Amino acid sequence: MEPSLTPRPHHLDQYAQKYASSLSRVPCRFYARGNCRDGDKCRFSHTTPPKTGDTDNVAAPSSYSDTRGQVPCQFYLRGICRNGDGCPYSHTGAKEGKAVSSIEETNSDNFSRQIAGAIVTFIDGAKVEKISFPSDFSAVHLGNLPPNSSPSSITNMLAQLGLDVPASQVRVRPLENGSSADVRMEDSTFAKTLCAKLAKDLGNTAASRITAITVSSPVVLGSNAHRVDSKKVHCSWHRPSRTVRMSFGSQSIARKVESAFNAGIYKVVGQAVRSVSLHGSRGGYHGVGWTLSLSNLPANILAGDILSDIPVHLRPRRIGLGDPSYDASLDEANTIIKSQLLQIGPLEYWESAAESGGKRAKAKARFQNEEDARSAAAGLNETALPFHGHGRLTVQLVHSARFKVSERIYQAVRPKVGAEETVWKAQHLVFIPYEPVRGYRVLKLEGESTRDVARAKKALEEILEGMIAMSEGNVLWSPSFSMNGDSYRMLKDIEERLGIVVVRSKRLRRIHLYGPEEKCKEGSKLIVDISKAKSTDGHSIELDDKQFNWVCHGGFQKISATLGVKAVALDIMSKPKRLLLKGSAADYKLVLSMLAGEKEDESFGTALSENDCSICWTEADNAIKTHCRHTYCADCFEMLCFSELDTTKSTEPAIRCQGGSGKCNAILPLDELWDHLPSSAFEDLLEASFKSHIRRHPQQFQYCPTPDCNQVYRTTTTGAVFHCSNCLIPVCTTCHASHPGMTCAEQKDFASGGYEALAKAKKELGIKDCPACKTAIEKTEGCNHMECRGCGTHICWKCMKTFARSAECYTHMNREHGSIGLDFAGID
Incomplete structure (x- = not known):
């Protein structure tokens, strides 16, 4: 048995002194980071010598520069680094809970969405540019392609078959003995055409070896906050690695070093070494040498990195660096x-x-x-x-x-x-x-x-x-919350007193509370009290064009000076436009008399302040500014976006700036809408735009007739069947009824008895169908002007003629029918 403390020969003491001397030239990596605990007693160099090259088999350590301190720690940036101050990577340049700037933050959205079974592309103003359906696309998987096939070579081959396919629609899949590719086109007949051409071309060209199989076509969509x-x-x-072999003349020393590496006491560049093996061989001192192998070490490791944690008296006689695992x-x-x-x-x-x-x-x-x-x-x-x-x-x-x-x-x-x-x-x-x-x-x-x-x-x-303010099981809202007056200031007081955040949603007519649950509950109760106290002092006055013009040219400032700045607001998005007041009945009558006078007062300015909202004409709350330099409350801006889609204009609606008293009219880019809206509101906006588009084009698109099914299909005149992917009901795209196995005429004959009974019942009840979208309409009172709730068409109830605007309908009724249909007989 070999003693553990056998005196070493003189030449080994000289070897140890040689190593100790050489260590003074090895840079101290702890000193480089400013946290060396040994100070002047450190056996490593506290200077930074020039970097030297590596050798395959060395007897003295080489210099090493640890650059990890310059690299940001990804775990620290996410707030989960377990190494603390001992981490070799940088903990500067970022705060916990905040990520550094990244290319991933950029909005690469192509503004395409899948809504109601359709693929919808949007452009500036949140307008619908294009609507496609999965059935509009087809795809083919091509096999037996040459090994070096590329999208361009495949498009050239398809061009020889008479098919024009952009390279962007080709996906190549490299295989061991060749290639395959998927080709996708927005053409429902493409797959069938390509397969037929390849079959016809069999034996004539190189394309004859290619196989073609029709496959499902993937849908390319943009980012969407409503989906994963x-x-x-x-x-x-794996990074390139290498094996390091250390030669020892003493088994006991070799085993001590082996045990220290296995226990994690000795590390290499701060990392534990888990692959350790020891074996003996003939030829060392006492006739036997011992080799300790460290595997899977970084390929750029140097001898000095191996020796840094090993005490001088336990160091090996020689270090051999193996070849990297790859170059x-x-x-x-x-x-x-x-x-x-x-x-x-x-x-x-x-x-x-x-x-x-x-x-x-x-x-x-x-x-x-x-x-x-x-x-x-x-x-x-x-x-x-x-x-x-x-x-x-x-x-x-x-x-x-x-x-x-x-x-x-x-x-x-x-x-x-x-x-x-x-x-x-x-x-x-x-x-x-x-x-x-x-x-x-x-x-x-x-x-x-x-x-x-x-x-x-x-x-x-x-x-x-957050928590939505409720009162007796109902969502809480009061008209006074729409204004930046006393109620608004009270909401701000609740925020400051309870340390929570209170957010008004004028569009959804509700209040959200954020913060500790108990504090939010307390805030909700206080808001209920405000609502009850302010429920009777709010007034709304509808403005005609002449009155609105007076309000814009000094009238608003005159009313504000009379009642107080916080007592009046303007709602230019409502139809018709409205003046919102907070005050007594006497204040309300006073404003009505001022509107009746409608005398322009040049002593009051007409321009809004730079900080005033273009919608409510009061100081903007959480102000945002558009590219055309107009200011909005954040909530008013959201309300503007959605109200523009509710318009019944004959032209396609687009979100436009209402600055300059509604005269700006600049279309707001989609990127700007994304910048100024929360992601949930932005996605809701795109969906609302899509629904508005469908409602305006009943001759092109229809909803599935199954109750509670919101899938959309494209209408045709060919009687093609739409198989709804949601409710699985087949629907005729011409007559919009489900009649599998029958033509539209056969379905009509079969159901004629029911239709006759329904028509009779409708006639008795005074119900008529909208000429545009066939929505059933019942008139219960009022004039003969009707507006379809299904598609927004204006209708003369007398002759069922349709119009794009209400004014056109009234002109028609007076000219063609002598009146608008109001009967004042019997009224004193």
Whole structure:
């Protein structure tokens, strides 16, 4: 048995002195970070010598520069770094709970949405540019393609067959012995045509070897706060590694060093070494040498990194550095992995793996098409690395949900979000609150489990909804809350007193409270008291064009000077426009008399202050400014966006600026609407625009007739059948009834008895169908001007002629029928 304290020969003492001397030239990595505890007694250098090259087999340590301190710690940026001050990565440049700027923050939305079974594209003003349906698309999977096929080579081949296909619609899938591709076109007959042409061309050209199979066509959509997005992938692979062998002449020393590495006492560049093996060999001192192998170390490791934690008297006689596992540089590896992804589909962005990090290089990519991301995860995960025969590429599909909320709301709900973060971390979900921009903060949830991300999304939505003020089971609202007067100041007092956030929604006519639950409940009770106290002092006066012109030219300022600035507001979005007053009945009568005078008073200015809202004409609350330099309350701006879609104008509605007393009329870009609206309101706006478009075009689009089914289909004159994907009912796109196995005429004959009975009942009850959309209408009182609630068409009840505007209908009734249909007989 070898004694543990055998004196070493003289030549080994000289060897130890040689190592001790050489260590004085090795930079101290703790000194470089400013936290060396040994001070002047440190055996490593406290200077920064020039970097020296590595050697394959060295007897003295080489210099090493640890650059990890220059790299931001990704875990610290998310607030979850467990290493604290001992972390080798930088903990500067970011605050906990806030993420650094990232390319992912940019809004790459193409503003396409899937609504009611349709694929809808929007343009500036939130106008509907195009409506497509899944049935409008078709796709083909091509097999037996040459190994080096590309989108351009495939489009050239298809051109020879007489088919014009853009390269952007081709997705190539590399295979071991060739290639395959998916071709997608917005043409329902494309797949059938291509398959027929390839079959006809059999034996004539190189295309004859190609196989074609019709497949389902993926839908390309933009980002949407109402759904979980699955366009992102995380790619990772092992960095190049090497094995280091240390030679010892003493078994006991070798075992001590082995035990220290296995226990994590000795580390290499701050990282524990888990792959340790020891074996003996002939030829060492006493006839036997001992070799300790450390595997899977970074390829750029130097001898000095190995020796840094080993005491001088336990150091090996020699260190041998093995060959790297592969020679490709990180830049080359990034380029190769990115090219593999691009062969599947176009990317919105690519984030290369960083030089520093753990044992695995990690890159991120986001595809333009969700289907491409799924294909990448399914086809590339666990495949061999092109630059490393024994290595494997990992590609994980990442699901994410994004929200955009007011910064003041986020700060109020941070404690609740923090409590949920504990659950999300346990589920390996990442929550990122980006830095606020223009008063809004983007929040993102990410994870590899669709179910966990969906659950977390729902929990966050409930938090961001806040508590809605209620009274006796009903949503609480008072007209006084629409004005920036006493009621508004009282709401602000409640905010300050209870330390919560109170948000008015004029559009939805409700109040949201954010903060501790008990404080919000207390605030809700106080708001109920305000509502009761202010329920009788609000007045609304409708303005005709002449009165509105007077209000815009000094009248509003004159009324404000008479009743007080906080007692009057203007609502220019209502139809007709209204003057809102807060005061007594005497104040109301006074304003009516001022309106009756309608005398322009040049002593009062007509221009709004720069800080006044263009909608309510009072000082803007949470002010926003448009590109045309007009100011709005944040809530008034939201109300403007939705009210523009409710218009019954014959032209397609678009969201326009109402600054300059309604004269600006500039169309607001979609990017600007995204900037100034919460994400939930923005998505609601696009959906409202779509519904308005469908309502205006009943000859082109119809809703599924099944009750509570909101799917939309395109009308035809051919009797084509629409198979509703929601309720599974077949619907005729010509007569809009469900009659499988029958023609429209046969269905009409079959149901004629029922139709006759229905027509008789309608006639007896005075019910008529809208000439435009067939919605049943019943007149109970009033004149003969009717407006269809289904499509907004104006109708003369006498002759059922239709008009785009109410004024045209009234002119027609007086000219053609002698009156508008009001009977004043019997009235004194």
